[in-house]
Amino acid sequence: xxxxxxxxxxxxxxxxxxxxxxxxxxxxxxxxxxxxxxxxxxxxxxxxxxxxxxxxxxxxxxxxxxxxxxxxxxxxxxxxxxxxxxxxxxxxxxxxxxxxxxxxxxxxxxxxxxxxxxxxxxxxxxxxxxxxxxxxxxxxxxxxxxxxxxxxxxxxxxxxxxxxxxxxxxxxxxxxxxxxxxxxxxxxxxxxxxxxxxxxxxxxxxxxxxxxxxxxxxxxxxxxxxxxxxxxxxxxxxxxxxxxxxxxxxxxxxxxxxxxxxxxxxxxxxxxxxxxxxxxxxxxxxxxxxxxxxxxxxxxxxxxxxxxxxxxxxxxxxxxxxxxxxxxxxxxxxxxxxxxxxxxxxxxxxxxxxxxxxxx
Amino acid sequence: xxxxxxxxxxxxxxxxxxxxxxxxxxxxxxxxxxxxxxxxxxxxxxxxxxxxxxxxxxxxxxxxxxxxxxxxxxxxxxxxxxxxxxxxxxxxxxxxxxxxxxxxxxxxxxxxxxxxxxxxxxxxxxxxxxxxxxxxxxxxxxxxxxxxxxxxxxxxxxxxxxxxxxxxxxxxxxxxxxxxxxxxxxxxxxxxxxxxxxxxxxxxxxxxxxxxxxxxxxxxxxxxxxxxxxxxxxxxxxxxxxxxxxxxxxxxxxxxxxxxxxxxxxxxxxxxxxxxxxxxxxxxxxxxxxxxxxxxxxxxxxxxx
Numbered sequence: 010x011x012x013x014x015x016x017x018x019x020x021x022x023x024x025x026x027x028x029x030x031x032x033x034x035x036x037x038x039x040x041x042x043x044x045x046x047x048x049x050x051x052x053x054x055x056x057x058x059x060x061x062x063x064x065x066x067x068x069x070x071x072x073x074x075x076x077x078x079x080x081x082x083x084x085x086x087x088x089x090x091x092x093x094x095x096x097x098x099x100x101x102x103x104x105x106x107x108x109x110x111x112x113x114x115x116x117x118x119x120x121x122x123x124x125x126x127x128x129x130x131x132x133x134x135x136x137x138x139x140x141x142x143x144x145x146x147x148x149x150x151x152x153x154x155x156x157x158x159x160x161x162x163x164x165x166x167x168x169x170x171x172x173x174x175x176x177x178x179x180x181x182x183x184x185x186x187x188x189x190x191x192x193x194x195x196x197x198x199x200x201x202x203x204x205x206x207x208x209x210x211x212x213x214x215x216x217x218x219x220x221x222x223x224x225x226x227x228x229x230x231x232x233x234x235x236x237x238x239x240x241x242x243x244x245x246x247x248x249x250x251x252x253x254x255x256x257x258x259x260x261x262x263x264x265x266x267x268x269x270x271x272x273x274x275x276x277x278x279x280x281x282x283x284x285x286x287x288x289x290x291x292x293x294x295x296x297x298x299x300x301x302x303x304x305x306x307x308x309x310x311x312x313x314x315x316x317x318x319x320x321x322x323x324x325x326x327x328x329x330x331x332x333x334x335x336x337x338x339x340x341x342x343x344x345x346x347x348x349x350x351x352x353x354x355x356x357x358x359x360x361x362x363x364x365x366x367x368x369x
Numbered sequence: 370x371x372x373x374x375x376x377x378x379x380x381x382x383x384x385x386x387x388x389x390x391x392x393x394x395x396x397x398x399x400x401x402x403x404x405x406x407x408x409x410x411x412x413x414x415x416x417x418x419x420x421x422x423x424x425x426x427x428x429x430x431x432x433x434x435x436x437x438x439x440x441x442x443x444x445x446x447x448x449x450x451x452x453x454x455x456x457x458x459x460x461x462x463x464x465x466x467x468x469x470x471x472x473x474x475x476x477x478x479x480x481x482x483x484x485x486x487x488x489x490x491x492x493x494x495x496x497x498x499x500x501x502x503x504x505x506x507x508x509x510x511x512x513x514x515x516x517x518x519x520x521x522x523x524x525x526x527x528x529x530x531x532x533x534x535x536x537x538x539x540x541x542x543x544x545x546x547x548x549x550x551x552x553x554x555x556x557x558x559x560x561x562x563x564x565x566x567x568x569x570x571x572x573x574x575x576x577x578x579x580x581x582x583x584x585x586x587x588x589x590x591x592x593x594x595x596x597x598x599x600x601x602x603x604x605x606x607x608x609x610x611x612x613x614x615x616x617x618x619x620x621x622x623x624x625x626x627x628x629x630x631x632x633x634x635x636x637x638x639x640x641x642x643x644x645x646x647x648x649x650x651x652x653x654x655x656x657x658x659x660x661x662x663x664x665x666x667x668x669x670x671x672x673x674x
Binding site: 101125127128129130133134183186187188189222223224232261263264265267300330331332361364366367369 | 421423424425428429431433436440451454455457462463467471596624
């Protein structure tokens with residue numbers, strides 16, 4: 010009996026003790042979740058069928074071999090990308106954003122890891138680390154925010170498979186004008202394989218961008234931007250220069266912000282890599298027809314040394330909530346005298362975790 | 370020469386005078402907060418509201434032109450409780466304005482002044498729809514909360530612009546006593562008839578319902594932010610018939626189609642109420658909002674909406 014009572018008391022003590030430990034502040038335990046970063050995860054699945062398996066997606070042959078390995082070209086169903094994002098303030102002065110991305114199921118990379126300053130004087134902001142550079146409209150986008158399933162051919166060719174995503178720093182300045190004007194100056198360690206041929210110790214690349222946006226009325230904005238990038242291509246011992254221009258018209262009626270929208274956008278790039286000039290661009294139209302349905306069309310092209318390649322794409326998206334989307338795309342690619350490539354792809358994506366704010 | 374010096378001195382004094390007269394630049398996220406701030410700030414504040422009266426404040430585009438407004442603000446007042454979570458963080462981040470960074474006197478969360486309703490108990494996740502984990506954000510639809518928020522705005526204006534503290538206090542006293550008097554009148558008018566039961570589109574009216582003694586029996590949205598499916602509408606029609614509900618209420622910015630079809634099928638009246646200041650041309654002040662809502666509810670009670 011006393012033993013039983015002892016056991017009971019012991020159990021009670023344990024229970025009390027554990028609940029006390031649990032309730033205690035992290036001062037004693039050192040374990041706290043109060044300052045955990047905000048987490049969100051996004052997954053993209055892709056099912057596709059193409060009439061030709063070459064030439065597209067990987068116009069740069071240096072990457073074609075890699076592409077086969079992680080199945081970027083293979084038809085059928087696959088995980089296109091898994092992205093894990095963490096955001097938190099480091100201290101009162103700096104905010105950090107980290108993104109891990111898995112392309113396919115086997116290759117994980119640190120897609121972005123950067124800090125941004127809070128409250129620098131004189132309308133300045135500093136971003137430093139590894140991040141998608143502020144060149145034009147398409148390059149800064151993460152895969153799940155691409156207007157179409159693949160990137161434009163001009164971006165794919167000039168910036169390579171990963172895009173312009175270097176280690177470096179950007180300073181941006183918000184001009185004190187009535188309309189919105191932002192000027193960005195960037196300096197990177199030129200690692201991009203397509204532009205600078207990989208990691209060299211002393212290769213430095215520079216970026217400049219200016220963009221301006223005016224409100225035409227309560228619902229409509231018009232934005233123009235220009236970007237420039239220069240760096241040394243180590244292998245070719247020559248300079249790589251890319252210039253770009255973009256214009257965007259957006260219509261978003263105040264009374265139906267979730268039901269109607271229209272975006273018209275054009276982006277043009279011209280790259281000179283070791284004496285070889287290539288240029289191209291993309292025209293995009295996106296219409297939100299109802300709360301849940303989007304209809305989109307685009308044309309993009311790439312010209313230069315090889316015969317000009319042209320592509321048209323049409324896309325219908327079903328977006329039941331802002332946290333998931335199902336998109337069906339048809340594309341036709343015309344390249345010189347080769348057969349036309351037709352491809353159909355169905356993409357599904359969802360986001361869980363911290364509520365993302367919606368970039369305009 | 371002497372004359373020139375005098376002229377220059379006068380000019381300099383004029384400039385100083387102009388600077389002293391410059392109003393405090395206040396940006397608010399909603400037109401309600403703008404109306405309250407204007408009421409207590411008078412000519413000492415220059416107020417700009419980001420969301421327009423015709424807009425649902427949950428869904429505002431984070432336009433770069435707003436970034437410029439926030440960039441120049443000396444005080445940014447927001448509704449809080451995650452009402453503006455989809456757009457305000459980008460505006461603050463893009464604005465590069467040291468005066469309004471989190472934790473500074475130039476940033477005011479108006480929700481701190483009020484007692485929250487519908488704070489979810491237990492875990493919150495998205496299976497429940499776009500639920501607000503800190504409580505229902507539509508607290509300004511109770512006039513008593515308007516007085517509390519006006520008080521917290523004045524506290525902040527005094528801190529940022531101590532020179533005009535007395536004016537702010539006087540304006541607040543006028544505003545709150547006028548609002549209290551009107552509130553009492555509205556309450557009398559509302560108590561005139563029996564209880565009203567209605568179907569609403571979204572959980573917009575929880576604070577209003579508690580104050581006005583209105584019973585919101587159900588919502589057209591199946592879950593917050595999630596549009597109704599056909600089965601849900603059928604259930605609502607059954608419920609309306611079973612409970613004798615004769616009114617379907619929409620906020621002025623809600624889509625009308627599902628509400629109209631429900632009202633038709635349930636043989637009920639469709640009532641469109643202003644959910645914020647600037648919803649309609651004759652709702653420009655905070656008190657106009659309640660005048661319009663109370664009149665509409667009175668009409669419902671007397672059976673002629």
